[in-house]
Amino acid sequence: MPQAxxxxxxxSCGDRYIVFDSxxxxxxxxxxxxxxxxxxxxxxxxxxxxEDCSPDGKWxxxxxxxxxxxxxxRMPIEGGSSTEIAHAVGGGGSPRISPDGKLIVYEVQEGSxxxxxxxAVSPADGGARMYAxxxxxxxxxxxxxPDGKGLQFLLTRKxxxxxxxxxxxxxxxxxxxxxxxxxxxxxxWSRDGKQLLIAKGSVTSDVVLIxxxx
Numbered sequence: 001m002p003q004a005x006x007x008x009x010x011x012s013c014g015d016r017y018i019v020f021d022s023x024x025x026x027x028x029x030x031x032x033x034x035x036x037x038x039x040x041x042x043x044x045x046x047x048x049x050x051e052d053c054s055p056d057g058k059w060x061x062x063x064x065x066x067x068x069x070x071x072x073x074r075m076p077i078e079g080g081s082s083t084e085i086a087h088a089v090g091g092g093g094s095p096r097i098s099p100d101g102k103l104i105v106y107e108v109q110e111g112s113x114x115x116x117x118x119x120a121v122s123p124a125d126g127g128a129r130m131y132a133x134x135x136x137x138x139x140x141x142x143x144x145x146p147d148g149k150g151l152q153f154l155l156t157r158k159x160x161x162x163x164x165x166x167x168x169x170x171x172x173x174x175x176x177x178x179x180x181x182x183x184x185x186x187x188x189w190s191r192d193g194k195q196l197l198i199a200k201g202s203v204t205s206d207v208v209l210i211x212x213x214x
Contacts, residue, residue, distance in 0.1 A: 009050050013077050014057020021048050021062075030062055032077065043079050049093045050141075053077065054101045054124075061085070061104055061124070063093035072106055074124070085126040090115045094141035097124060099148045099193075107141060108132070119151055119166065133166050136173060142166070146193025152176060154184050163187055163196070 008028065010020035016035055021028045030044035030051060044062065049070070051062040054077075061074050070093045072086035086095075090109035097104055104124050109115040110132075119142045121131040133151070135142075140154040150165040155173075161184035166173040177184075177198075185199040 011051050011053045011060070013053035013060060016057060017053075017077055019043070019051050019053060019060055019077075021051060032079070041079065043075065044082070050095065052096050052104075054097050055099060056101065061095045061097060063095055063106065065091065065093065070106075070108075072104065072122075074126075083126065085124065086120070086122045086129070088120070092117075092120070096141075096143050098144050099146060103130070103148070105142045105144065105151055107135065119153075121151075121168065131168055133173075136164070139164070143188075146189050152187075154187065156183065161200075163198075 008021050010018055013019055017032050018035060019030060019032045022031050027047040028049070029042055030048045032041045032043050033039060047064060049063040049065060051060055053060045057077060059074060059076050061072055063070050063072050068089070070088040070091050071084050072095050073082040074085050075082040086104065086106060088106065088108040092107035092109055095104050095106040102124055103121055105119055105121050108118050108120045110118060117135040119133045119135055120129050122129045136155055138156060142151040142153045145152050145165055149169070150167045152163055152165045154161055155164045160179050160181050162179050163176040163184070164173045165176050182200050183203050185201065187196060187198045189196055
């Protein structure tokens with residue numbers, strides 16, 4: 001399917017659709033297909049970042065970057081008008097919808113003279129921000145814990161990657177897994193929240209000496 005060339009991210013929308021961003025040669029557009037890859041439909045004809053689908057598969061969110069910062073939009077899965085629901089003045093994005101479909105988490109850059117990265121949480125239908133937590137140095141973009149009570153992300157400490165969680169109730173983030181070695185490249189919970197799937201391995205590198213330059 002030519003529209004899917006150079007895609008960056010994708011999301012499952014219930015049992016019927018898949019949405020993904022695809023580079024047209026000038027910008028990253030948002031597309032939708034049926035679950036089997038048929039019936040490609042362009043949903044957003046502008047430069048998008050990442051996207052996520054609601055648990056019921058009826059709507060989605062996506063981010064766009066502008067000179068004024070990053071904006072988070074919501075739109076029906078069937079297409080149509082988009083509604084701005086959040087704005088990260090200093091940049092950010094990577095929106096993710098909570099398991100109950102009521103909240104979204106996204107990244108922002110705030111503060112001066114050096115902006116600080118934070119995880120922000122806002123209502124999924126728009127409105128004032130409800131929570132903001134400092135993003136730990138080196139953390140991956142946040143996802144939701146299966147019970148919707150915390151934000152989870154990958155963090156490498158002492159040479160080992162683990163899944164960590166920041167409770168919405170506050171306090172310090174804590175590890176969910178307890179690996180003592182290796183690197184985690186990605187993770188995802190099963191839809192029933194009972195199984196944690198992890199892509200785990202190691203990172204290697206070589207030092208090469210080049211001499212006798214001419």
